[in-house]
Amino acid sequence: MNSVDLEDPSANRLDSQRKVVDPCSIVIFGASGDLTARKLIPAFYHLYKEHQLPAAFRIVGFARREKSDASFRAELREALDVFSRTKPVEDAVWEQFAGHISYCRGDLTDRSAYEKLERQLASFQPAELRNNLLFYLAISPSQFGEAVENLHQTGMLKPPEPGGWQRIVVEKPFGHDLASAHALNNELTRYAHESQVFRIDHYLGKETVQNILMFRFSNSIFERLWSRDSVDHVQITVSEQHAVGSRGGYYEEAGAMRDMLQNHMLQVLSLATMEPPVSLEAEAIRDEKVKLLKSIRPFTPESVARQVVRGQYFAGVVEGKPQVGYRQEAKVRPDSNVETYVAAKLFIDNWRWSGVPFYLRTGKCLPLGASEVRIQFRPTPNVLFSAASNGRLDPNSLTLRLQPNEGITLRFNGKIPGPRVGARPVRMHFSYDSEFGAYTPEAYERLLLEAIAGDATLFIRRDEVEAAWQIVDSIRRNWEGKPLSNREFYAAGTWGPIAAEELLAQAGHVWRDPQPLK
Ligand code: BG6
Numbered sequence: 475m476n477s478v479d480l481e482d483p484s485a486n487r488l489d490s491q492r493k494v495v496d497p498c499s500i501v502i503f504g505a506s507g508d509l510t511a512r513k514l515i516p517a518f519y520h521l522y523k524e525h526q527l528p529a530a531f532r533i534v535g536f537a538r539r540e541k542s543d544a545s546f547r548a549e550l551r552e553a554l555d556v557f558s559r560t561k562p563v564e565d566a567v568w569e570q571f572a573g574h575i576s577y578c579r580g581d582l583t584d585r586s587a588y589e590k591l592e593r594q595l596a597s598f599q600p601a602e603l604r605n606n607l608l609f610y611l612a613i614s615p616s617q618f619g620e621a622v623e624n625l626h627q628t629g630m631l632k633p634p635e636p637g638g639w640q641r642i643v644v645e646k647p648f649g650h651d652l653a654s655a656h657a658l659n660n661e662l663t664r665y666a667h668e669s670q671v672f673r674i675d676h677y678l679g680k681e682t683v684q685n686i687l688m689f690r691f692s693n694s695i696f697e698r699l700w701s702r703d704s705v706d707h708v709q710i711t712v713s714e715q716h717a718v719g720s721r722g723g724y725y726e727e728a729g730a731m732r733d734m735l736q737n738h739m740l741q742v743l744s745l746a747t748m749e750p751p752v753s754l755e756a757e758a759i760r761d762e763k764v765k766l767l768k769s770i771r772p773f774t775p776e777s778v779a780r781q782v783v784r785g786q787y788f789a790g791v792v793e794g795k796p797q798v799g800y801r802q803e804a805k806v807r808p809d810s811n812v813e814t815y816v817a818a819k820l821f822i823d824n825w826r827w828s829g830v831p832f833y834l835r836t837g838k839c840l841p842l843g844a845s846e847v848r849i850q851f852r853p854t855p856n857v858l859f860s861a862a863s864n865g866r867l868d869p870n871s872l873t874l875r876l877q878p879n880e881g882i883t884l885r886f887n888g889k890i891p892g893p894r895v896g897a898r899p900v901r902m903h904f905s906y907d908s909e910f911g912a913y914t915p916e917a918y919e920r921l922l923l924e925a926i927a928g929d930a931t932l933f934i935r936r937d938e939v940e941a942a943w944q945i946v947d948s949i950r951r952n953w954e955g956k957p958l959s960n961r962e963f964y965a966a967g968t969w970g971p972i973a974a975e976e977l978l979a980q981a982g983h984v985w986r987d988p989q990p991l992k
Contacts, residue, residue, distance in 0.1 A: 493927040496639075497530035498606035499595055500926075503582065503621055504613035505535030505546070509645065511553035514610065517918035519554060522571045523564065526923055532598055533575045536591060538582075546577035559916055582617050588628040595630065605638025607631075608925055612645060619661030626665035634667050643672045643925050646737055647728060648934075651950070652943035659936050672925045673934040677738040679917025681906070682876040684932070686745040686847070687759070689874070689882070696872065699851065700826075706869060707831040707981070708746070709848040711988055712739055713840040715792055717966070718814065722805035730816040731784075734836040736946045740767065741934075742876070743832060746847050747822060756931040760938060767941035769824040778952040780980075783973040785815030786958055787839040790966030797839055797966035811957050814838045815964060817974040818949065831981060835974060839966035844988035845876040859887070859897055868899045871986070879990075881905040 500518075502510055521527045535546055551572065554563050578594050580587025595604050607630060611618055622642065625631035631640045642662065649655025662671050677683050690697050699705070712734055718725040725733065744763040751758040773782070788799035800806060800814050815837030822832065851870040854860045860867045873883045881904045888900040924932050961973040969987055978984055 493526070493923055493929070495526070495528040495923070495926050496606050497528045497600060497602035498608055498639075498926060499532040499534060499598060499603045500608045500610060501534045501536055501578075501591065501595075502610045502612055503536050503617075504611070505577070506537040506539050506541075507612050509612045510535065511550060512557045513916070513918045514612070514922070515550045516554055516557045516559065517916055517922050519558065519563070519568065519571055520560070520915065520919055521923060522574075523560075523567050526919075528926070530600055530603060531574055532603055534578050534591065534594060535575065536578045536580055536587075538579065540579055541577050543576045547572045547575055550575065559914065582613065582621055582624075585624055585627065588624040588630070592628050592630055602638070607638075607640045608643065609640070610643045615644075615647065615649070615658055618644060618658060619664070622662055622665045631665060631670075634669060639670075639928060640666075641670050641672055641925060641928065642666050643674060645674050647732065648673055648737075648939050649943060650727065650732060652940060652947050655939055655943045659940070663936070668936055669930070671936070672930060673939060674921055675737045675741050675934050676917040676921065677741055677876075678932040678934075679919075679921040680876060681915075681920075682874065682880045683742060683745065686742070686874060690746075691750055700849075702826065702828055702830050704851055705827075705830050706850045706852045707833065707983055709850065709986055710739060710742055710746070710832070710834045710846075711848070711985075712742075712836040712845040713842055713969075713988065714836070714838050715840060715843040717787070717792075717797055717839050718800065718803055718806070720804065722803045725814075726806055726810060726812055729812040730814055730836050730838070731946055731950060735816055735818070735834060736942050737934075739834050739836060740942045740945065742845075742847060743820075743834065746874070747827060747832075749826070754931075756929060756933075759931055760935045764935070764937050764941055766822065766824075767938065767945065769822050769827075770945050771821040771823050772945070773948040773952070775952050778949050781819040781977070782949050783815075783817045783962060783971060783977050784813035784953065784958055785817075785837060785962050785964050785971040785974065786810075786812065787814050787837075787966040788963050790839065790968065792839055792841070792967040799966070800838075811953075813958070813962075815840075815970050815974070817970065817977055819977055820945075831983070833978060833983070833985070835970065835985070837964075837970050840969055841967055842988055842990065844878065846988050847874040847876070848872070848986055849874075850983075850986070859895065862895055863897060867897060875988075879905065880907070 502514060504510070518527070518533060551568060554568070576594065578591045580590060595607070598604055609625060609631070611621060613621065622631065644662070649658050690700060744766040748762040748766040751762045786800050789802070790797055801808050801810055817833065817835035820832045820834065822830070849872045853869040854867060856865045867887055868885070871885045875881050875883065884902045885899050887897040890896040890898055921932060962971045964971040969985065975985065
């Protein structure tokens, strides 16, 4: 029998299997856009550099502007110098990688452009490059339906069948409410099977977000505490220092609720609270997430008034730099009531979480950019040390730090050395960086690889996106026609509006702000 050195933590490591990736072609619709240059090409470049892409592959950029293969590659190269996570870009690697990239000029509404694309794909060797096709729709959602229909009509998108696969990757915003998300889903699935649709939420590409399930279901000591029996409440914070900047036009239509809470935050919440899945299959995990989302208590006009706070930043100072107010940002209406901050108190009406408040908050122009899940445990009975400190003993907490300073912190009380009986909170930290070294792939690298491999675990299923919109709609419909109140504005560079403090104070709670690690 092999002996395992239990003192060596790496001895028990479950090394992830390399993904099996078939030769394929990747077509990026909207290839002249920001996403291609900033995220997609840098991600493909790194996957290529790390030998994770299939042995044979092609990337075809499809867009309206007139470009040659050479000018398209030159543009991408220039952008890569700026957006690559590793610098400098390696010339030799780029040259080889760029040989796989070509350009196809065309209008999304023009059938003949798809026929031209089809001819380009048909010229690729080996045959898998013509049959295994990943279509990345980096285009406006209003164009999804037409693109998918044209792909179908020109024979590039076929029903799932042996001998090849075609997949469609779409980005957020995925609708702006339940009705529009539903309509979008119908358009996509008119010509594609749900199993061919990969909806991206880039938070699921983050290692720390994936680790939530691993942490919960590979450690018996914490999962036992993971319920109303031990948990007092949970705080999920996704704070951002930056302002809306050049995205004012988009943000006016979105706001923090649609931009962050509907997707990233509800995803984090569902991973942190769902029941154990029956297996690690994509559908098993997604089933549990949907169940969880459906157990969130729907909002009523009364509960929105009591449990949800909007906010908007006015001029202030962020990290020593002056910041204009949201209403003064470019492409923002001067009397805009769009929320740049939202805080909500949710309840999950199931056996495990009944009665436990979940506080979610996110905002722009806050003092620190940090995402974390903080599990706040119940206080000890007010006897012994708690009584000796007038009930002021800090309850234990466990913080999953999603970014930055990725890691986990357990906070508990320790005796202050000396003859007096005094206690104060002390911390136990796990840091990814010191444990595993700097391993910082971009979320997109992971997600693109999963889409090529056909593993849908890290993508959002139709019923999931719709369940999330249902929650958000039940809140948003109560905001219509109601301007922000004075208590809902906050100075840029502060932790949000006073109303958000009051939201927690109702139950005797306080926000635990993320702390920079010393
Ligand atoms: C995007 C939002 O989905 O996520 C942005 O549209 C936000 O407004 C961003 O800034 C945050 O992502 P991350 O990975 O920087 O936390």
